[in-house]
Amino acid sequence: MTEKKEQLSHILERHRGERNGLIPVLLEIQKEFGYLPKEAMLKVAECLGMKPVEVWGVATFFNHFRLTPLGKNHVKVCMGTACHLAGGRLVLEALQRELNLKVGETSSDGEFSLERVACIGCCMLAPVAVIKDKIYPKMSPFKVEESLIPYHQKEPAPPEKDC
Amino acid sequence: MIFQEIKNRATSQREFLEGKTHILVGTATCGRAAGALDVIEAFKNELSRRDLEAPVIEVGCIGLCYAEPLVIISKPESLHVVYHNITPELVTRLVEGYILGDDPCLELALGTFETDERGAPYIPELSRFEHELRLIFRRCGYINPENIYDYIANGGFSALEKALRMSPEQIIEEIKKSGLRGRGGAGFYAGVKWEGCRQAPGKTKYVICNADEGDPGAFMDRVILESDPQEVIEGMIIAGYAIGAQQGYIYVRAEYPLAIERIRNALRQAEEIGILGDNILGSGFCFHIGITEGAGAFVSGEATALVAAMEGKRSEPRVRPPRLTESGLWGCPTLLNNVKTFAYVPFIIGNGKERFVSIGTEHSKGTAVFTLAGKIQYPGLTEVPMGTTLRKVVFDIAGGMRNEKKFKAVQIGGPSGGCLPENLLDLPIDFDSLHEAGSMMGSGGMIFMDEGDCAVDTARFFLDFTTKESCGKCTMCRMGTLQLLSILDDITTGKAKLEDLDLLQRLSEDIKMGSLCGLGRSAPNPVLTTLRYFGEEYRAHILEKRCPALVCKDLTAYYILPEKCDRACEHCILVCPTEAIKGGKGEIKVINQEKCSKCGTCLEVCPHEYNAVVKISPISKLPSSPINQDIPAQGGK
Secondary structure, X not given: OXXXXXXXXXXXXXXXXXXXXXXXXXXXXXXXXXXXXHHHHHHXXXXXXXXXXXXXXXXXXXXXXXXXXXXXXXXXXXXXXXHHHOOHHHHHHHHHHHHOOOOOOXXXXXXXXXXXXXXXXXXXXXXXXXXXXXXXXOOOXXXXXXXXXXXXXXXXXXXXXXX | OOHHHHHHHHHHHHHHHHOOOEEEEEOOHXXXXXXXXXXXXXXXXXXXXXXXXXXXXXXXXXXXXXXXXXXXXXXXXXXXXXXXXXXXXXXXXXXXXXXXXXXXXXXXXXXXOOOOOOOOOEHHHOHHHHHOOOOOOOOOOOOOOOOHHXXXXXXXXXXXXXXXXXXXXXXXXXXXXXXXXXXXXXXXXXXXXXXXXXXXXXXXXXXXXXXOOOOOOOOHHHHHHHHOHHHHHHHHHHHHHHHOOOEEEEEEEOOOHHHHHHHHHHHHHXXXXXXXXXXXHHOOOOEEEEEEEEOOOHHHHOHHHHHHHHOOOOXXXXXXXXXXXXXXXXXXXXXXXXXXXXXXXXXXXXXOXXXXXXXXXXXXXXXXXXXXXXXXXXXEEEEEEOOOEHHHHHHHHOOOEHHHOOEEEEXXXXXXXXXXXXXXXXXXXXXXXXXXXXXXXXXXXXXXXXXXXXXXXXXXXXXXXXXXXXXXXXXXXXXXXXXXXXHXXXXXXXXXXXXXXXXXXXXXXXXXXXXXXXXXXXOOHHHHHHHXXXXXXXXXXXXXXXXXXXXXXXXOEEEEOOOOOOOOOOHHHXXXXXXXXXXXXXXXXXXXXXXXXXXXXXXXXXXXXXXXXXXXXXXXXXXXXXXXXXOOOXXXX
């Protein structure tokens, strides 16, 4: 925890007072924490001399920023045009059903999170899902259950980490 | 170092490499997704196991996405062979056959760069390459994007060296006379923009490269940046010199990590050899380039919105004038062009405007770059002269439609573009012809649809995207697109009335008029073009509650043809997630429509020899519950 706090103050120190550094700061924080914790955003506002609402406004404007932590196995479903035509929506629905999650949610045990993304640029492999950074090409509702199997095995819970 | 010395060094490096057998592997994002990094690993292991020495070099993307992972083996005094769909398992065969031995393994080859009597296709004569003309993609996939000398050995930075000996006015004149139009979508004349920026008062000026490629289905900017980043950098430096700027920025999506890494590396190398930074090539001209990562917002592709994001604000467009060339980043005159626009600059300056002007149509000079995706044989990327017909792109370059299906439409330019039907296949594509047809060049993303794709559903898909991406500043865009979407929802679920079509039309026109930026002004294009070219399909949805393409879920039902069901097979029952299929062993299977979630899994798993599961629309045409469990089984297989 203290290590994370230190990281945050390092990031902020590098950008102190640079209002135009807001997006790079938020990107760095997200890289570090996996999402944008509220406390971190408040600190950012203070450091850059902005109102918290301005930081919130930017953080909620861009698709890349997340306000909740991701699951250990983050699942992304491509909803680009090629994937849509190839049945991406059916894949998304199957994942929602299998994981019992809605888009943007993280499971209560922190194992899975589900997100729809606009295009990951692999149109020739459509429809595509990405599970924990591994690309699953030419998906179908039928393949969903199988592709999730390796991720369902629970490992012993890691020591609790927070920010 | 003077340029000639740098060039000599590059040439000798290149000659050294060409003197020995070497292996090129395409490792742009598309190649990586297909497993290129595993192929490299396999090559390295195989070579070291046999104690062979042959450099394995990562190159960018050649544009043949369907053929990835793509490997080129170059052997001095022998064939240069391009291999497609290479897996780690095939690597042993290649190393044994062609690196160690003399068998070029032509059965795995896409073609060769030399004519060969053994009958392997000659690459330049492949249908795709015959119709293509590569100006800005000519090096992609052949040079190592992480080695600046590779770029220089292939003619790189010669245009910059030439430009530095010209006056800024001469360069602007050259760009103006070349007729180069901005490749970001709107097609504004680049030379005019450059001139405006040069003449704008102010000491500090900026050059911004827009690499915030947000259209779902377009990826050419990413490919250039991953395959030949130096080309864009060279264009930016020349632009900086021409307008009198000393600082440039590349605004690139954070979703493109590999592109960012390769640009960063290219910038560092350029600085190291004195091509970027202070006193470039001894000319006294100073120019620096930084990278700004975008955080993903489609509207950021709009110039003023992009500048707002760079200033750390919400990415909302503002009213113009003042133009960015007068008051842009931090209030300074700013030249903002797309990745491809900058990439053309070295070609135009290096070869002279005449060569560029000789290509293309009257008002659209040069080439056009398209990404090809959807239901075609050969998805990928292509560069063709402006004025090439859609038919050539679909059938000669993209190989026609997959699975012998019929071409239905092509969506050009993503959510801002339009959907063009078959009778426009002979349309020569350029900025103006597309505009007249109700579409636009936009990003240049082309998505091909076949008879199994629904025009209404596609329009709905794009609207869904634009409503999510609207920044919310203009009411007509924020609320209007939402209203359009809700009408389209009604149509695709069978709740709409015929009058709604007029409403769609009127509202679309109002949104175009009442929105400030390109996003809002072009958002109704998919609706307007599908209404114009596929009006029948809209009417079928409304009047007959029928989706002709069998896509819209609420108007379609799954049905098992009793005469085709095998009875003994239970594939569908086992996979149905809602337990909607009834029928025991030896019985005909029947779908309980009330329980069915229309996920399509039964259709997917029903063995091809039966093909018993079909889709039916309208739902009223569903045969009334036929044979059931009561009927005794009449024997299985």
